[in-house]
Amino acid sequence: MIRAGGAKGVDHDWEPSVSRRAATIKDVARRAEVGVATVSRVLSGSGSVSAATRERVLRAVAELEYRPSALGRSLKTQRTGSIGLVLPEITDPFCAELAAGVLACARTLGEHVLLDVSHDDPVRETEIIDRLVEQRVDGVIAVPAGEPAGWRAALRTGVPVVFADRAVAGLPEIPAVLADDAAGVRSAVDYLAGLGHRRVGLLGTTTTGQAYRGDPGVREAAFRATLADRGLVPDEDLVVLARPGRDGAFAAVAGLFQSRPDLTAVLAATHLLGETAVLVARELDLRIPGDVSIVMIDDVPWAELCDPPLTAVGRPGRDMGHRACEVLLRDPARRDRGRPVVLPTELLIRGSCGPPAGMPGAAPRSPRTR
Amino acid sequence: MIRAGGAKGVDHDWEPSVSRRAATIKDVARRAEVGVATVSRVLSGSGSVSAATRERVLRAVAELEYRPSALGRSLKTQRTGSIGLVLPEITDPFCAELAAGVLACARTLGEHVLLDVSHDDPVRETEIIDRLVEQRVDGVIAVPAGEPAGWRAALRTGVPVVFADRAVAGLPEIPAVLADDAAGVRSAVDYLAGLGHRRVGLLGTTTTGQAYRGDPGVREAAFRATLADRGLVPDEDLVVLARPGRDGAFAAVAGLFQSRPDLTAVLAATHLLGETAVLVARELDLRIPGDVSIVMIDDVPWAELCDPPLTAVGRPGRDMGHRACEVLLRDPARRDRGRPVVLPTELLIRGSCGPPAGMPGAAPRSPRTR
DNA sequence: ATGAAAGCGCTAACAC
DNA sequence: GTGTTAGCGCTTTCAT
Numbered sequence: 001m002i003r004a005g006g007a008k009g010v011d012h013d014w015e016p017s018v019s020r021r022a023a024t025i026k027d028v029a030r031r032a033e034v035g036v037a038t039v040s041r042v043l044s045g046s047g048s049v050s051a052a053t054r055e056r057v058l059r060a061v062a063e064l065e066y067r068p069s070a071l072g073r074s075l076k077t078q079r080t081g082s083i084g085l086v087l088p089e090i091t092d093p094f095c096a097e098l099a100a101g102v103l104a105c106a107r108t109l110g111e112h113v114l115l116d117v118s119h120d121d122p123v124r125e126t127e128i129i130d131r132l133v134e135q136r137v138d139g140v141i142a143v144p145a146g147e148p149a150g151w152r153a154a155l156r157t158g159v160p161v162v163f164a165d166r167a168v169a170g171l172p173e174i175p176a177v178l179a180d181d182a183a184g185v186r187s188a189v190d191y192l193a194g195l196g197h198r199r200v201g202l203l204g205t206t207t208t209g210q211a212y213r214g215d216p217g218v219r220e221a222a223f224r225a226t227l228a229d230r231g232l233v234p235d236e237d238l239v240v241l242a243r244p245g246r247d248g249a250f251a252a253v254a255g256l257f258q259s260r261p262d263l264t265a266v267l268a269a270t271h272l273l274g275e276t277a278v279l280v281a282r283e284l285d286l287r288i289p290g291d292v293s294i295v296m297i298d299d300v301p302w303a304e305l306c307d308p309p310l311t312a313v314g315r316p317g318r319d320m321g322h323r324a325c326e327v328l329l330r331d332p333a334r335r336d337r338g339r340p341v342v343l344p345t346e347l348l349i350r351g352s353c354g355p356p357a358g359m360p361g362a363a364p365r366s367p368r369t370r
Numbered sequence: 371m372i373r374a375g376g377a378k379g380v381d382h383d384w385e386p387s388v389s390r391r392a393a394t395i396k397d398v399a400r401r402a403e404v405g406v407a408t409v410s411r412v413l414s415g416s417g418s419v420s421a422a423t424r425e426r427v428l429r430a431v432a433e434l435e436y437r438p439s440a441l442g443r444s445l446k447t448q449r450t451g452s453i454g455l456v457l458p459e460i461t462d463p464f465c466a467e468l469a470a471g472v473l474a475c476a477r478t479l480g481e482h483v484l485l486d487v488s489h490d491d492p493v494r495e496t497e498i499i500d501r502l503v504e505q506r507v508d509g510v511i512a513v514p515a516g517e518p519a520g521w522r523a524a525l526r527t528g529v530p531v532v533f534a535d536r537a538v539a540g541l542p543e544i545p546a547v548l549a550d551d552a553a554g555v556r557s558a559v560d561y562l563a564g565l566g567h568r569r570v571g572l573l574g575t576t577t578t579g580q581a582y583r584g585d586p587g588v589r590e591a592a593f594r595a596t597l598a599d600r601g602l603v604p605d606e607d608l609v610v611l612a613r614p615g616r617d618g619a620f621a622a623v624a625g626l627f628q629s630r631p632d633l634t635a636v637l638a639a640t641h642l643l644g645e646t647a648v649l650v651a652r653e654l655d656l657r658i659p660g661d662v663s664i665v666m667i668d669d670v671p672w673a674e675l676c677d678p679p680l681t682a683v684g685r686p687g688r689d690m691g692h693r694a695c696e697v698l699l700r701d702p703a704r705r706d707r708g709r710p711v712v713l714p715t716e717l718l719i720r721g722s723c724g725p726p727a728g729m730p731g732a733a734p735r736s737p738r739t740r
Numbered sequence: 741a742t743g744a745a746a747g748c749g750c751t752a753a754c755a756c
Numbered sequence: 757g758t759g760t761t762a763g764c765g766c767t768t769t770c771a772t
Contacts, residue, residue, distance in 0.1 A: 022527060034743080035743040035744070037742070037743060037745095037767080037768075038742060040767060041767095046767095048741060048742095049742080050741060053742080065527070068504060069506055069765055070505045071445045071505075071764080072764075074748090074766085075748045075764090075765075076766050077766085077767070078748070082505075091463070091467055091470050096460050100487070103460065103486065113484065113485050114452070114482050114484055115455075115473070115483050115484075116477075134437055134438060134439070134440045135482060136439055136441055153435075156435060157392060158392065279674075301645070302675050302676075306675055307676070394749055394750085399759095404758075405758060406749090406751090406759085406760090407758070407759065407760080407761095408757085408759075410752085411758085417752095423758080440750095441748080442750030442751085442764090444750090445766090446750050446763080447752095448764070
């Protein structure tokens with residue numbers, strides 16, 4: 001195979017085709033018999049090039065199957081075109097939704113997404129941040145584990161950071177996109193109280209490490225506040241905080257259900273707790289909603305498949321991810337003011353709640369009438 | 371703003387701290403009064419440096435909060451330390467599991483993961499591949515959408531590719547990590563037949579675009595073959611192929627259930643179809659398993675929460691992801707031989723199957739006895 | 741309209 | 757043991 005040699009003419013013997021080194025901008029320039037700058041201009045669309053030249057360059061690009069290297073470009077421009085996404089867990093349906101939102105937005109903005117999971121471990125999270133900084137990502141979106149130190153360090157490097165779903169106490173300078181959890185809890189408790197429930201339990205989570213804004217704390221507080229507004233003294237035995245993990249959830253739920261058989265309704269602060277509540281209720285032969293009504297925070301696919309379908313407080317995970325990405329990438333103004341973006345929740349009434357067992361009008365030990 | 375432009379060693383006036391440019395290896399070298407190579411040696415641990423020098427360098431690194439730039443390094447070494455992960459969907463629980471496996475393995479190997487989703491759209495997938503190549507990822511793991519062209523192009527650039535969960539027909543040279551779907555289907559059908567079922571339906575999916583190895587085709591084939599082995603002529607009316615999406619699933623399931631009330635069991639080839647089957651059965655007032663037994667391929671969290679809990683063929687999504695990553699990153703040998711890695715499935719017997727309605731020993735229109 | 745050349749931050753020869 | 761230097765592939769003045 002003979003190939004007419006270009007300007008400086010010496011033919012390369014291309015190696016056996018299979019693994020010849022990727023073409024660089026220089027190869028293209030040589031082949032098109034132009035300077036590298038011209039190739040760059042053609043490919044970036046900036047500057048001006050004659051039609052004929054452009055044509056030649058494009059042909060060389062095609063013939064060589066040239067792919068510009070983002071490495072060279074990034075080094076020069078000091079932008080990598082990728083952002084980091086730090087999630088506690090990718091198998092969690094809420095996090096996955098959030099990720100989908102980030103991905104969708106990043107795509108429209110032409111950014112890549114570097115994903116990593118922290119398992120809610122601050123040490124690991126800090127490690128991840130470090131590596132992300134080393135990669136020189138253009139920004140980071142995180143559902144933070146709660147330890148401020150790592151994030152402070154990140155800030156010092158100058159990477160823009162946006163929190164989603166949770167915010168870290170003591171870092172008001174980092175913008176956040178949150179769900180209106182307080183309103184969500186309120187809507188759920190109001191609904192339950194409206195049904196006639198007087199002894200409502202809360203299945204919450206312990207706050208590991210630092211306190212969050214936008215997480216456990218506010219759910220608990222909103223729970224108490226709503227009850228108080230209704231003139232119900234929150235019975236402290238009825239709020240139980242589960243340790244992280246399935247076992248913690250199980251212990252908490254079983255403990256609550258067994259120690260307080262007079263309980264008529266419960267609000268599960270996470271979908272894990274909701275799931276556990278359903279399972280434990282089944283094990284204890286408690287009917288839903290006949291014996292106990294359940295509302296769960298976070299709507300997940302299985303909520304509708306449950307029998308009865310579970311009433312839930314839906315939080316817009318996908319929107320939150322999308323929004324966080326927008327704030328990060330195209331809203332530096334907002335990034336500077338510290339006010340968090342708060343997105344509304346929605347009470348999705350399905351079949352898991354009814355009037356309390358003793359209630360006039362309630363069918364005793366049977367599916368709800370009303 | 372004046373900066374003393376010193377050849378060697380004039381003190382810089384650092385700017386107001388808030389956004390001064392990140393320190394480079396040069397800054398560190400200058401501050402530690404050594405050459406850049408020494409800094410590099412200290413940081414990479416290679417070569418030899420005197421304890422005293424190392425000390426000085428480390429101090430400078432700390433004082434400057436120096437973070438080596440992966441950009442510079444990658445450009446030089448021609449390795450980015452990141453791999454691409456292309457999934458049809460991140461909100462799908464199976465994909466999320468797979469992603470978790472990849473993430474776990476990548477982490478132990480010190481690689482970053484660039485995630486993108488194709489929505490099973492070949493056009494989009496090709497776009498993603500292109501961008502990944504441009505980023506010079508060290509390799510890509512994909513649950514492919516099915517169009518070979520894009521992958522052929524990828525191969526030509528020299529990026530190693532490994533498929534997971536599905537393989538693309540016509541690309542035997544790309545190694546794949548698959549689940550043993552045929553065995554999974556067989557175990558399910560055998561189980562159903564053993565229970566006494568004679569009229570078993572299959573809810574499959576249409577094969578969009580190219581045919582897969584490891585997806586719809588083999589499930590359907592295994593279904594027919596198992597039935598045949600049992601001496602049952604597969605009734606072609608009983609296998610229905612759903613179009614992608616919720617609507618397609620619904621149409622298929624409703625169609626099957628309504629047109630063939632004599633059906634006593636059904637195998638759902640995907641979790642979406644399983645979910646839909648449960649919903650439709652409920653709507654049609656068909657009891658599970660009294661009127662119809664259901665087995666689903668893919669075990670998902672809600673399978674246990676269903677009432678009754680759903681019997682399913684579990685596929686090791688996380689392992690598959692982990693394995694795919696290993697094959698990609700540390701098993702170039704296997705990468706070359708074309709034989710796919712096949713991981714076993716597991717039949718998880720729960721409560722959604724019983725003997726067929728008319729069966730001697732079966733309680734008519736009621737939960738299973740046996 | 742186009743080319744030459746100077747880096748971007750790093751590693752790896754190669755000198756000393 | 758340590759410094760100097762030549763690139764890696766690209767963009768971007770600055771000349772021409």
